[in-house]
């Protein structure tokens with residue numbers, strides 16, 4: 600009896616999904632001639648937040664908690680010095696606690712701008728480094744743990760309406776992010792094959808020169824974050840017709 604009930608429920612449920620049309624319920628629609636369209640989009644993002652945490656694979660939305668990045672090359676070693684620095688198996692925790700401070704949608708200009716704050720981000724990854732950081736050699740491979748606090752991002756995205764065989768779709772053409780990081784702490788394990796003195800010295804360099812290192816790292820981080828956001832945004836919006844997801848009225 601239980602099994603029959605379960606199957607019946609599954610059939611009804613599947614039927615509901617199939618008949619629900621292309622826009623899932625948790626996508627709260629906004630109208631493009633709404634004078635407060637920014638407010639509406641912001642409210643939609645709040646409705647979406649719990650779904651963003653776990654991701655929506657069928658819509659190309661990756662899991663945000665943690666956010667996984669397979670690999671980032673920081674220094675690629677194309678210079679004669681052959682220095683390298685890279686991270687792999689990166690998990691970032693805390694991004695889903697983002698707070699939207701401002702959000703503006705300019706429909707005629709096809710521009711979305713936002714100011715977002717994230718109180719704390721925690722990163723765990725595998726690192727591989729052979730480089731100089733502020734003239735000090737740093738070499739090793741192992742786990743890296745890092746925390747950053749008071750992260751502010753200002754993003755401006757421009758989109759186009761793309762004509763496809765079956766209708767019009769949104770496509771983001773550029774997405775530029777400006778970042779600010781309040782503070783951070785980082786720990787590289789197993790530097791210099793586990794030599795505790797050299798390892799501690801290198802970690803101190805990383806944590807005692809924050810202002811300078813943040814200044815150096817920001818342009819790189821901005822480029823990476825912009826790239827990731829542009830990709831993610833397009834993976835999401837390509838699933839929806841413009842006039843369905845962002846109707847005129």
Ligand SMILES: *[C@@H]1O[C@H](CO)[C@@H](O)[C@H](O)[C@H]1NC(C)=O
Nearest residue numbers: 721744745746783784785786
């Ligand atoms: C990051 O924060 C967590 C939680 O507060 C803490 O356990 C960890 O030691 C911190 N890591 C670093 C590198 O500061």
